[in-house]
Amino acid sequence: SQQGEEDPQALSIQEGENATMNCSYKTSINNLQWYRQNSGRGLVHLILIRSNEREKHSGRLRVTLDTSKKSSSLLITASRAADTASYFCATGGGSQGNLIFGKGTKLSVKP
Amino acid sequence: DGGITQSPKYLFRKEGQNVTLSCEQNLNHDAMYWYRQDPGQGLRLIYYSQIVNDFQKGDIAEGYSVSREKKESFPLTVTSAQKNPTAFYLCASSIELRGRAEAFFGQGTRLTVV
Numbered sequence: 001s002q003q004g005e006e007d008p009q010a011l012s013i014q015e016g017e018n019a020t021m022n023c024s025y026k027t028s029i030n031n032l033q034w035y036r037q038n039s040g041r042g043l044v045h046l047i048l049i050r051s052n053e054r055e056k057h058s059g060r061l062r063v064t065l066d067t068s069k070k071s072s073s074l075l076i077t078a079s080r081a082a083d084t085a086s087y088f089c090a091t092g093g094g095s096q097g098n099l100i101f102g103k104g105t106k107l108s109v110k111p
Numbered sequence: 112d113g114g115i116t117q118s119p120k121y122l123f124r125k126e127g128q129n130v131t132l133s134c135e136q137n138l139n140h141d142a143m144y145w146y147r148q149d150p151g152q153g154l155r156l157i158y159y160s161q162i163v164n165d166f167q168k169g170d171i172a173e174g175y176s177v178s179r180e181k182k183e184s185f186p187l188t189v190t191s192a193q194k195n196p197t198a199f200y201l202c203a204s205s206i207e208l209r210g211r212a213e214a215f216f217g218q219g220t221r222l223t224v225v
Contacts, residue, residue, distance in 0.1 A: 048213060098167070104153050
């Protein structure tokens with residue numbers, strides 16, 4: 001069962017524009033994580049937001065969390081061609097057991 | 112170098128053959144996971160383990176088996192019972208510290224049936 005569902009499935013933008021990806025989940029969480037995957041590679045952790053946080057920043061990344069709507073968003077500001085990748089949200093892990101990923105958003109940033 | 116290593120990077124399997132994918136980590140992480148990823152798709156959980164000598168089935172465990180005899184190692188066997196094994200397989204590990212459970216991933220094994 002997929003815990004997180006991202007939308008859009010694919011997003012194509014120009015360099016310098018902002019990219020926003022959304023994630024919805026089904027059950028209660030302790031935290032929500034966002035990962036990035038370059039084509040044919042493993043995933044890399046980007047940012048974690050705890051259930052008692054509403055917003056978190058890391059460089060050009062901004063993550064929001066709305067536990068009442070069971071949703072999160074990832075904003076990449078001033079995108080670059082190097083940001084081209086797939087982005088996944090994930091919940092669970094650690095003492096919560098299985099770490100469940102959504103289907104991902106494929107971001108393409110055109111130079 | 113601390114990290115998580117998967118091998119081999121590419122693997123070819125004949126029909127009816129069992130193959131084992133290796134996953135080793137030296138991060139001292141308790142939890143380890145195996146995922147399957149099909150082209151253009153998300154990650155589906157095959158098995159996970161939170162402690163040595165214990166593991167749990169994920170959403171698509173049929174046709175796969177695992178063992179966790181050592182903390183550092185979590186090999187995945189793709190058995191002949193798995194009818195469509197061609198996919199990209201990802202191993203991950205994580206440890207929970209102060210409410211954080213960031214996962215670290217290997218670089219993946221691409222399995223192809225020939």
